[in-house]
Amino acid sequence: MRFKRTLTATAAIASLLTLATACEDPAKPAPPAAAAPAATADAPAQASPSAAGAAPATLAEAQAYVRKYTSCENLNSDPNDSRVNLAGYTPIGTWAITERGICSDQKEQGSIVISMVSDMKAHQQAYKDDVTKRLDEGYWDAGLYDQIMVGKSFALSATKTGTGLALAKSDLRVLVCNPDFSVPEGYKKEKALVDGCVLTDFVNSRDGKGSPVKGAALPSAGSIEELRKLVSPKTVDCTEMLVTNEHIASIDYQPVVGRDVQGAGVKQRAVCGKLGGPRPVDMNWLDLVSDMKTLQTVSKESQLAEVGHQRSLTQSKLMVGTNVAVESNNPTVRKALYKLGFLRLDCEPGFSAPAGSRIQPAQVGGCVLTDFERPVS
Structure with missing residues (x-):
């Protein structure tokens, strides 16, 4: 059964998903923390045109891209930054994550965690493997509400749903790897870099403030x-x-x-x-x-x-x-x-x-x- 859930574990996993973007490199082991992200500015993503966005090479460039759509102030790469508890996040040096920073969305009164990624395919595969593991452990909703937004060379997660909705208007896309998820009518569905995952501009949320959904017709039968x-x-x-x-x-x-x-x-x-x-x-x-x-x-x-x-x-x-x-x-x-x-x-x-x-x-x-x-x- 996939109907048991531990809130603490889910919250930790959700925050863990501060991820990255779409890159065409083959899967390979994650680089050490000191490795620089391999990215070129303003190059379209190979996986899907919409999922590309810009390809910032640094956290400052990623911040500048995010600022086109929402507030991202006081960028800080200090792991002890008090705005977000990073205890549950995937450590730098794993999942192809090379650098991480935190900024504030003053409009939504929340925070944004940005991760630079050197190998997006490896990163998405690691995330998919983690979702699969949680599903096998009985967490039926694993990956449904993580709100991992990915571009080409970086990814992010926000503490406020409103931030995600604002960023969904950009070229960033939400990465979803739960096999029970289907993109609602009216939203974009694009191929991710790994099978079993999709990219979408639909923002799912537990707080009821995410993207609206149009209902389909109810089934009927004559006998x-x-x-x-x-x-x-x-x-x-x-x-x-x-x-x-x-x-x-x-x-x-x-x-x-x-x-x-x-x-x-x-x-x-x-x-x-x-x-x-x-x-x-x-x-x-x-x-x-x-x-x-x-x-x-x-x-x-x-x-x-x-x-x-x-x-x-x-x-x-x-x-x-x-x-x-x-x-x-x-x-x-x-x-x-x-x-x-x-x-x-x-x-x-x-x-x-x-x-x-x-x-x-x-x-x-x-x-x-x-x-x-x-x-x-």
């Missing part, structure tokens, strides 16, 4: 069988499917819709999973919906009961389309459904989703539809 084909076989295992309005319970599964199927706005209902034996497993409910507002109202009541600790049974989460729904308590299944365009109904009081997440109004007040789930420790 239960059509819905089954839509979600099978890679998303929901419907090898065994029973079309029924009967209530089928499980020790570890309690659907939102109970015995009163039609009263919940559901026209037809099926259950997928291993139904034999005293304890059915891998259960996911498929719903052909006749009244989506009624179904969402039932789900809202169920969620609020859970928040108030009035129920102790495990509740499924309702994933909705236009006239269809899937109920599942399996995070892996829900993750796959998000990729198909389904959104989860969330009625938690005060719920908010970070930029980069889809979020749109539900049909009942106090609820939203979203593809964001808070990680479970």
Whole structure:
């Protein structure tokens, strides 16, 4: 499962990603800290025209480039600079990083950490390897919010989302290596120097202040069988499917819709999973919906009961389309459904989703539809 997360580790890794730009050199070991970055001024990047930007040879030249788009004052290369805690950053001399400096974005009241890089391909490969390692350790969101902005000979990360948004208007690009990331509609997508990574002008952020996202159309189906084909076989295992309005319970599964199927706005209902034996497993409910507002109202009541600790049974989460729904308590299944365009109904009081997440109004007040789930420790 990739839904556990340690905030301290994530924060350290995010700050670690003060990275560099796009260069065409083949991967090679990182140079020692004293090595000078190999860069030529104003040369376009080989990987993609937009990702090039300028190719500063020094921190001062990188600062001058950043200043075209946002404030970058009081540049300092002292590792003990108090503006940013560098304890979690990749040390100079590794990942092809040759020099590092910190400046202040006075407009956003934050800081920018700039790293000069001598071999961008090696640098991107090292970053990708680190993201892969974190994903394997269970950090499902590894690399989704790092906001590493790269050019040709330098890279940077900022402590404020507003700084990233300002710099996204430059030729710098955000480097993302999480395989579950997809560039939202309307944003640039360019090839990185290593497979499995992309460059984009989309700024993702946990604070909800990143780049806005346009939502795609929700999925629909004309029948239960059509819905089954839509979600099978890679998303929901419907090898065994029973079309029924009967209530089928499980020790570890309690659907939102109970015995009163039609009263919940559901026209037809099926259950997928291993139904034999005293304890059915891998259960996911498929719903052909006749009244989506009624179904969402039932789900809202169920969620609020859970928040108030009035129920102790495990509740499924309702994933909705236009006239269809899937109920599942399996995070892996829900993750796959998000990729198909389904959104989860969330009625938690005060719920908010970070930029980069889809979020749109539900049909009942106090609820939203979203593809964001808070990680479970």
